[in-house]
Amino acid sequence: MRGRFRVEVPSTRPLRADIADGLRHLWGHRVLRALSVFAGALNFANAAYFAVFVLWIVGDESRVGLSPRGYGLVAAVTALAAVTALGAVTGSLPAEKLSRRAGQVSALIIADLVNGALLLVPVFLPTIAAIGLTAALLGATNAVSDVVLVSLRQRIIREESLGRVNAAIRLIGMGAAPLGAAAGGFLGARAGLPAVFCAAAVLRLVAVVLVSRPVTNRSVAAAERAAQEAEAVLRSAV
Template structure:
């Protein structure tokens, strides 16, 4: 039977439209929770810098603990079901926080458990979402589809984090967490409308889970371009997490600014992500796919060195401008880098490739949060900010020094199947 060619525009695919709208709700919940949960710890439980660092670490440590096997599991499961269950789990976890607060039973231990389990659910949601996307829209529409999704994530950062800061300021942090739970519940219900016939789940490496994981890791680490993309993104995440973990303490305690100001600052970063995502395709068309990644890094990554100068008055605006430029670069990276790695990976390895990247990228977030808390205790909040900004400023170098810089266009679909993968797919 001949498979029809998918439409070039992802918006003509009903399944993509459903996934996009559900992701919008999920992003809203995640970003409101991103602002509200640490502020619950700081304002309601008087958490120290080390405890805030531990909270951020536990939120991402799941990617280190189960990140690699999650890819093999997702490759063997119905991905829509994974997305729905993950959102339901996040809704229930967030709902437990205001319930405990109202009962005067909220503790740091509960917050630690909530963010740890929420990280596990987020891991499965992210891997399944990026794996199902090429199946929904076809590889020819990956760049516009990823541009739309990254733009949505950026809008979510602006709207979600801005709304999160405003809700905390107006209604208290626990009430803001209620809104995060409701958004995840709505996302799960929306995902039930996806009507995508998924392929039979017989991935390569059926000899065992370990062999399946190893094949995904070899696919990423054995390719110079994929390896460079992973290193650059991991360093960007490491540096940004060191910075972001200390910002609630800096804004609320040292600068004595309202929670809404922190939400607006993070929202400005989301605006930078949005602009970077929207400009990614024109930049790639003018400069070439790989050169656009390299030039954006060289020109914009050093702007992060303005962030540690943050203070009241004009220093807040100067640091904010540096953060917007840094996020613009990351928005461009997310569209072009994700599209490149998806085009270089066959369908049977998509889950494991995405999980390997998630293991490295979000594992870097866990490490960054722990390092940030440690630096905050040892050298202070400002010292931690300088360390994170320095890492972000040099994060572009792996891609800049790799063959990615010379790539004019995305690879052809036929070129992405290695002999090993073809033999595995034919079993």
């Protein structure tokens, strides 16, 4: 791989200071802050959904009625694993073209709106065929969302802060997953599995609507220019 892979001015400060700097930069940046909270909300919703999803399709009392062995076969061979991976690869290929045509923010919003709506399909169509098709489409839309979101993030974070700010974003995004799984189990035990699935879908849709206010093509373009200008100033100083 060609390119530079080392920072020009490595940090000599204590690790705690670097962590604080990453969190401070993230929280002070309107677009990055919105995107990190958005990613956390999506991970929370997904973890809540899939923490209890197996109960929806496995067992005599489930809606689908698969045996544990049947679920393992489905997960390993068909929709829930292989098809999802195929969908992810298929979705990642046109992500750049879709971003150029519709705009990166529009592509992100469309992909996640579709993704949120797809979470409702197993509730209304609890069949293996419907779940398999949904898994493929979820993989594709997740891939588009991830490609656009991460590449957008990489462009608006200053190069010298990339590691620290990305670590702070990952803390929020990945830290939301176990909280979501716990919330999914809690809600499922008290209100039933359909309530979990519907709540997860609604949370994703609400997150998309909320992020579309601070994250626009104009605000992203301004953030990209600011990052480029900051890097140019830093390089001239070095």
